[in-house]
Amino acid sequence: MATIAQTSDPKAALVRLLEHYSCEVTTRDQKSLDAAGDLLRPKTRVFIASFPKDTVDDFIRGATKLHRAGMVAIPHIVARNIPSRAVLEDMLARLSGEAGVDRAHVVGGDRDAPVGEYDSSLQLLQTGLFEKYGVNRIALACYPEGHPRIPEDVLESARTEKMRVAAEQGLSVWLVSQFAFEAPPIVRLARHLRSQGIEEPYRVGIAGPASHATLLKYAMLCGVGTSLRALKERRGLGRSALGGETPEPLLKEIAVAREAEPDLGIAGVHFFTFGSLAQTAKWVESLRG
Numbered sequence: 001m002a003t004i005a006q007t008s009d010p011k012a013a014l015v016r017l018l019e020h021y022s023c024e025v026t027t028r029d030q031k032s033l034d035a036a037g038d039l040l041r042p043k044t045r046v047f048i049a050s051f052p053k054d055t056v057d058d059f060i061r062g063a064t065k066l067h068r069a070g071m072v073a074i075p076h077i078v079a080r081n082i083p084s085r086a087v088l089e090d091m092l093a094r095l096s097g098e099a100g101v102d103r104a105h106v107v108g109g110d111r112d113a114p115v116g117e118y119d120s121s122l123q124l125l126q127t128g129l130f131e132k133y134g135v136n137r138i139a140l141a142c143y144p145e146g147h148p149r150i151p152e153d154v155l156e157s158a159r160t161e162k163m164r165v166a167a168e169q170g171l172s173v174w175l176v177s178q179f180a181f182e183a184p185p186i187v188r189l190a191r192h193l194r195s196q197g198i199e200e201p202y203r204v205g206i207a208g209p210a211s212h213a214t215l216l217k218y219a220m221l222c223g224v225g226t227s228l229r230a231l232k233e234r235r236g237l238g239r240s241a242l243g244g245e246t247p248e249p250l251l252k253e254i255a256v257a258r259e260a261e262p263d264l265g266i267a268g269v270h271f272f273t274f275g276s277l278a279q280t281a282k283w284v285e286s287l288r289g
Contacts, residue, residue, distance in 0.1 A: 013255035014248070018284055022074070022176075022203065023271040024049055027058040032277035037069030039281040047105055047139075047176075047270070048075045052115075056091045063099035073101055074139065079124050080109030083116035088124065092133040103137035104130065105176065122162050131169040138166055142175045142193075142202070144185040145226055156196075163200070172200075176270050179205040183253035185226070190264040201267035204254060208271040208280035209246045215274075246283055 022045035025032040036046060048062045063073040075095060082088050095101035106121040118124055121140065130138065140162055146152055166173045175193070180186055190202050207215055251269065258266040273280045 010252040010256050013259045014252050015288055017251065017255040017258060017266075017269060018288055019268070020045075021269045021271060021284060022047060023208070023273055023277060023280055025062075025273060025277055026275070027051065027054050027062045029275055029277070032273070032275070033062055033065050035278060036066055036071055039278055040071060042070040043072055045072045045074055048073060050076045050078050050081060052081050052109075052111055054081070056087065056094060059091060060094050060098055063095055063101055067100045072103070073099060074103050074105055075101060076105045076107060077121075077124060078107055078109040079118040079120055080111045080114040082114075082118050082124075085117070085127060085129075087116070088118075088127065089129050089133075092129050092135055096133040096135055102134055103139070104135050105139040105141075106130075107141050120158070122158055122165065125162055125165045125169070125171075128169060130171060136171050138171050138173050139176045139203075140173055142177045142189060144177050144180045144189040163198070174201040174203060174267065176203045177205040179207045179272050181207070181247075181250065182226075183250055183257065186254060187257045187261075187264065190266055191261075194263055194265060199265065202265050203267050203270045205270050205272060206247050206251065208273045208276070209283045210274050210276065210279070212245055215245065248287070 023040070024047040025036070026049045028051065036044075040046070046066050048059065048066070050059065059075050063075055066073040077088075077091070082091075092104075095104075106124055108120045124130075125138070130136065140159065142159070143155065147155055163173055175198075177186065177189065186204055193202060254266065254269075258264055271280045271284075
């Protein structure tokens with residue numbers, strides 16, 4: 001199996017990797033939404049994750065708040081949470097018109113039964129509504145350790161079809177991964193994507209600084225795979241003076257691989273903040289200086 005190459009200055013490589021990081025909040029995390037403009041550099045990409053009971057108004061409020069704070073808001077559009085085409089169209093029209101949204105993270109969703117006519121992100125893309133309302137940059141999910149409920153061949157087939165539909169509609173695509181706690185599966189996925197001829201940017205999902213209990217909780221909820229053992233053994237984790245365990249050793253390893261193999265196409269890092277945007281933002285800034 002291919003190994004991760006070394007470089008002479010992992011810290012410098014890490015700072016470069018973090019140059020244009022993105023992060024994630026939820027519609028209900030008002031504390032983080034209110035503080036984003038003070039915590040983050042202008043034009044930082046902030047994903048807005050959704051809950052099954054979120055309304056269109058919840059999304060509009062969150063996206064508008066981020067837009068006014070100088071951030072780039074990227075709402076999750078979750079197929080299984082959308083009751084109808086009319087609701088989807090209203091959501092995209094308002095996100096674009098009221099909150100300046102021009103990109104979205106389009107996902108299927110984890111609920112067992114959809115509330116309406118959509119059960120996959122592919123079906124959302126096939127509506128043509130993203131192109132209609134100028135939401136023309138689309139993030140798609142990928143999984144370094146596989147999906148806990150979807151076979152790998154099904155994931156790959158769906159990804160191929162989604163990218164084909166997006167290209168037909170003139171939408172640009174980038175890939176955002178589920179978080180993991182070891183570098184090899186993250187790098188292995190990048191190599192696999194490139195071997196398939198997929199050239200779109202790959203943004204690596206990483207769990208931001210948090211307590212060990214919080215990391216374990218969300219790892220179990222999100223179906224993190226074999227790298228969960230690394231978390232349990234506290235491998236690949238550091239400690240922050242600001243509190244909590246950090247992914248610094250893991251990120252250094254990824255940064256080294258990125259610079260040793262530019263063809264991996266690793267565009268940056270996407271942080272899952274678990275309700276503490278401040279903890280992630282302050283820790284990143286402590287590294288970036």
